[in-house]
Amino acid sequence: MQTISFLFFNIILPIFIPIGAGYLLQRKFPLNVATLTKVQFYIFIPALLFTTIYKTELNSALLRDLILANLVLFVLLWIVCLICARMLKLDASKRSAFINSVCFYNSGNYCIPLVQLMYHTAFAFSVQIVVMLIQQLLTNTVGVMNASSANRSWKGALLENFKMPMTYAVLLAVLCRWINLDVPKPLWTSMELMAQGLVPTALITLGAQLASTRLYLRNFRVLVSNGMRLLAGPLLAAGVCLMFGITGVVAQVMVICAAAPSAVNSVLLAIEYKSDPEFASQTVFLSTLLSALSMPVVIALVQYL
Secondary structure, three states: OOHHHHHHHHHHHHHHHHHHHHHHHHHHHOOOHHHHHHHHHHHHHHHHHHOOOHHHHOOOHHHHHHHHHHHHHHHHHHHHHHHHHHHHHOOOOHHHHHHHHHHHHHHOHHHHHHHHHHHOOHHHHHHHHHHHHHHHHHHHHHHHHHHHHOOOOOOHHHHHHHHHHHEEEEEEHHHHHHOOOOOHHHHHHHHHHHHHHHHHHHHHHHHHHHOOOOOOOOOOOHHHHHHHHHHHHHHHHHHHHHHHHHOOOHHHHHHHHHHOOOOOOOHHHHHOOOOHHHHHHHHHHHHHHHHHHHHHHHHHHHOOO
């Protein structure tokens, strides 16, 4: 119990304070969340991706196992969601929102500061970045098709990934490592400065996004979704790590990411394709709040992996 309280006050609380600041700021002085998101998307995240991948090595075997393990985890979550959706007798629109709320989690502006606060190593953060990239790819393909099977083709969804600056940041970092190119010091220093801006901006943006969501606790589907996201997610991730023989920091980071709250992108997809956006908003808001209680327990338990 002492360990859990230590983790809450030293890891979780420092994350929720800036989230709360963003929430209050949005209530008092409405922020342009879209602009904040673009600053992260086009400047901070690419800079962080480039600097992290450039200076950290993940051997090919470990990278392969990590990618396969995350894909297997996604499939297992999807199957469990389909079973639950049938038991809850959800129609097509509600089923797609339910599945997206569980299968896609906040591996970006929630897990980035969390992993940095916990490990302070480029290796651990590289693992988290791989998880985030896989989630991003799945969101822009499977997530989009699940939200609307008629409005966009698989080809169109896949092409969206090549419009993302983070894709080119990763490719450029890999190329620079491959040809042993030294990044000029002024450029490297500026990218490190931009990378450092991601964590506070991401947390404040998350708080501002939550301020636009109404909380309604009597929706049983929301509670089921949150339970699956915060509890079933990390349990299945731990099982997949055992299956692939993944241990240590890699397993810990993967399980911690799998215990993150529902992704804000699930709300954007629900709004765009009219697949129960109110439910999607509820799951993101409540799962983020509940993660303050569940995440310290998960962090304490993953130390045994």
